[in-house]
Amino acid sequence: MTEASIKEYLDAGQGGFVAEFLEFLRIPSISTAPERTADVRKAAEWTVDRMHKAGFGEARLLETGGHPVVYGASPHQAGKPTVLIYCHYDVQPPEPLELWETPPFEPRIDGGCVFARGASDTKGNVLVAILACEAWLKTQGALPVNVKLLFEGEEEVGSPSLATFIEQNRDLLACDLVISADGGVGTPAQPLISMSTRGLAGLQVRVQTAATDLHSGNGGLAPNALHALVVILASLRDETGRILVEGFYDDVLPLTPEMRTLIAGMPLDADAFLRQNAIKASFGEPDYSPVERSVARPTLELNGMWGGYQGTGTKTVIPREAYAKITCRLVARQRPETVMAQVKRHIEAVCPDYADVSVQLQDGAFPYLLPSDHPGVAVLQRVLTRLGAQPPAARMGGGTVPVMGMLKAALDVETVTIGGSQGDERLHAPNEFYRLANFRWAQEVMAVYLGELAVSGLAGTTAVSTP
Numbered sequence: 453m454t455e456a457s458i459k460e461y462l463d464a465g466q467g468g469f470v471a472e473f474l475e476f477l478r479i480p481s482i483s484t485a486p487e488r489t490a491d492v493r494k495a496a497e498w499t500v501d502r503m504h505k506a507g508f509g510e511a512r513l514l515e516t517g518g519h520p521v522v523y524g525a526s527p528h529q530a531g532k533p534t535v536l537i538y539c540h541y542d543v544q545p546p547e548p549l550e551l552w553e554t555p556p557f558e559p560r561i562d563g564g565c566v567f568a569r570g571a572s573d574t575k576g577n578v579l580v581a582i583l584a585c586e587a588w589l590k591t592q593g594a595l596p597v598n599v600k601l602l603f604e605g606e607e608e609v610g611s612p613s614l615a616t617f618i619e620q621n622r623d624l625l626a627c628d629l630v631i632s633a634d635g636g637v638g639t640p641a642q643p644l645i646s647m648s649t650r651g652l653a654g655l656q657v658r659v660q661t662a663a664t665d666l667h668s669g670n671g672g673l674a675p676n677a678l679h680a681l682v683v684i685l686a687s688l689r690d691e692t693g694r695i696l697v698e699g700f701y702d703d704v705l706p707l708t709p710e711m712r713t714l715i716a717g718m719p720l721d722a723d724a725f726l727r728q729n730a731i732k733a734s735f736g737e738p739d740y741s742p743v744e745r746s747v748a749r750p751t752l753e754l755n756g757m758w759g760g761y762q763g764t765g766t767k768t769v770i771p772r773e774a775y776a777k778i779t780c781r782l783v784a785r786q787r788p789e790t791v792m793a794q795v796k797r798h799i800e801a802v803c804p805d806y807a808d809v810s811v812q813l814q815d816g817a818f819p820y821l822l823p824s825d826h827p828g829v830a831v832l833q834r835v836l837t838r839l840g841a842q843p844p845a846a847r848m849g850g851g852t853v854p855v856m857g858m859l860k861a862a863l864d865v866e867t868v869t870i871g872g873s874q875g876d877e878r879l880h881a882p883n884e885f886y887r888l889a890n891f892r893w894a895q896e897v898m899a900v901y902l903g904e905l906a907v908s909g910l911a912g913t914t915a916v917s918t919p
C-alpha cells in the first residue's frame with residue numbers, strides 16, 4: 453500500500469535525514485548580514501542539491517534583486533492539480549550570542565530536539581517539504597500531484613524581492629493551491645489548521661512647531677510640538693480602543709457566528725497570557741472577546757514616541773519637534789496602502805493649525821484568511837484526523853506572514869500551512885529548537901496530504917495547465 457511504503461521510507465531514512473538537517477543548520481544563512489551573503493547563497497545551493505538528490509529533475513537558483521530564490525518542479529502530469537510549496541532557507545541573526553547554551557550554528561541534539569538558529573524557523577520545514585516529495589519519488593516513482601517548490605532567502609528581512617519575483621514569474625508559479633511549510637500543524641496529540649494571519653501597516657509621524665527649541669519662558673507665546681503630537685495621537689482611538697480613523701473598518705469582514713465559534717474553540721488561554729505577563733486587564737473593543745480582538749479584529753498601536761528633554765532633572769524647554777511610530781494589524785479584507793492613506797489623512801486633518809506634520813509610510817503587508825469551505829481545508833482536516841489523536845482545531849494568528857497575502861493578490865490562490873514548527877520553539881531568540889518527533893510527523897502529514905489531494909482533487913478551483 454502506498455501510504456505504508458511512504459511511512460516505511462521515512463522511518464528507514466530518518467537517521468540520515470536528521471544528519472542532513474544538521475549539515476544544513478551549520479550554514480549561517482543570515483539574510484540581514486551583508487558579510488553572510490556568500491553563506492546565504494551556499495544554503496540556497498545546498499537546497500538545490502538536496503532537491504536533485506530527492507529526485508526533482510528541475511531544481512535551480514533564480515536570481516532576484518537580493519538573495520536568490522530556489523525553485524524546483526516535478527515533471528508536469530496533465531489533469532492533476534498543481535501545488536506550490538513555499539518556505540524560506542534564510543535565518544535570523546543569532547545575537548545575543550552569550551545567551552546561547554551552545555553555539556547557534558553548531559547544532560546540538562538534546563531531549564529529542566535540535567538546538568540551532570534556523571532549526572524551527574525554518575530549515576527543518578524546508579526539509580519536511582523536500583522529504584515528503586522524496587518519499588513519493590523514491591517509493592512510487594512519481595509525485596501524486598504536480599509539485600513546484602519555492603524557497604526564498606529574504607523572509608527574515610521582510611521579503612523585499614519576493615513580490616516583484618512573483619509578479620515576473622506568474623506562469624512559472626501558476627498553481628491551484630499553495631502549501632506554506634513555514635509554520636506548523638500542531639502535534640499528533642493536538643493537530644491544528646492555520647486559518648488566518650493579520651496584515652500590517654506602519655507609519656512614522658513628525659510634528660514641528662518652530663525652527664528651534666525654545667526657552668519655556670516663551671510659553672504662552674510659542675506652541676509646543678509634544679503637545680501637538682499628543683493631540684494628534686489621542687484622536688486616533690476612543691477610550692474603549694475603537695479606532696476613530698474615517699473608513700478604517702470599511703473593508704473589515706464582520707465576524708460570522710461560525711467564526712466566533714471557531715475562535716472560541718482555539719486552544720488559546722487569554723487569562724493565562726495575562727497572568728504570565730503580569731497584565732492587569734485586557735484592553736480593546738468591548739464587543740469582542742480578548743482572543744477575537746487579537747486574531748480577527750484590526751488594531752492601531754503606538755510603538756514609540758519621542759521628543760524633548762529626557763535626561764535627569766529638569767530642562768525648561770519648549771521642544772520644536774516630536775515623533776511617533778504607529779503600526780496597525782489588519783484583518784481580511786483590509787489593504788495596507790488604503791489603511792496607511794486613511795491614517796495619514798486623519799493625522800493631517802487633526803493636526804493643530806500651529807503645527808506642521810509629515811507622515812512617512814513604512815512597512816505594509818496583506819492580511820490572509822483561508823476560506824473555511826476551501827476544498828484544501830477539508831482534505832487537511834481529513835488527513836490530520838487520520839494521523840492525529842483527535843480532530844484538528846483551528847488556529848488564527850495575530851501576527852503577519854506576508855507571503856500568503858502576496859500570493860493571493862498575485863496568483864489568486866489560497867494557502868494551507870503544513871510544517872513541523874510550534875510557537876514555543878524560541879523562534880528569533882537564543883536557544884531556538886525544533887522537535888524531531890514533529891519533524892518526522894510533518895513529513896508524513898505533507899506526503900499523505902499530497903496523495904489525498906490527488907484522490908479528492910480540488911473541486912471548486914480551476915486546474916491550471918502549465919507545460
Ligand SMILES: [Zn+2]
Nearest residue numbers: 573608879880
Ligand atoms: Zn522568522
